[in-house]
Amino acid sequence: MNEVKHISFFEVASKVLKALGHPERLRIVEYLQAGERNVGDIQREIGLSQPITSQHLRYMQRHNILTSRREGTRLYYFLASDLIRKLLDCMHSCKVSLDSGDMQVGDIFPEIKRSI
Amino acid sequence: MNEVKHISFFEVASKVLKALGHPERLRIVEYLQAGERNVGDIQREIGLSQPITSQHLRYMQRHNILTSRREGTRLYYFLASDLIRKLLDCMHSCKVSLDSGDMQVGDIFPEIKRSI
């Protein structure tokens, strides 16, 4: 017994990337960078319906992006690992580069002329 | 006319993350960090069939992860943007943390006991 799962870094990392590869989920984890938030907070902040919000959160928990902690009737979700935090830092520094004009959106999506 | 597409950073970033969210594709882009390579090189290095290799490469080109350059009968693919390079650097530093033992795979995937 005592089965040991063998999984490469690429497997782990690609699962994480895939789970983050959704605009609303990315918004959610960015929001959670500031600290844990309960479902209602997240729902209001991101502007999604209750079921969709819950589904994204569950999905991310299943994919090891988030963990949760119950407090009475509320569920608080928070970032689950340092890999996630590192990735978000990286995304953030890219965002800053974009905003400051050091990098153009066209560098990433050539067909797009302008963006927010 | 002169339509201007409006797209947020989250949209751009999540598309990139999603496109990178596949183990073989992640292997491919990591391989391409060293510089451009043609389809045959990539196929042999990663160990995929020719059609699958081509499909992944096309997919990533469509999603602005890669660009290509033809040289005779060969097609050379290479990383398309600084965002990709930054992300890969980030992944790499996480990989190093994992390898050096500073970070445990269990920090990312709690149910996994051990990994390569």
Next chain:
DNA sequence: GACATATATAGCAAAAACGCTATATTGGTG
């Protein structure tokens, strides 16, 4: 043009992701 090599595409079936509505569960309070 015939042929070889390198790469791309078509077509298909299985699986997964997505968004939605309706309904269920869980915990707290009286």
Next chain:
DNA sequence: CACCAATATAGCGTTTTTGCTATATATGTC
């Protein structure tokens, strides 16, 4: 226990992804 607020799940139709086999296209050489 009844009831409310917070959150999760079921079920469903649509779309996207994935991997595969077979076939097509493009380029170079003779």
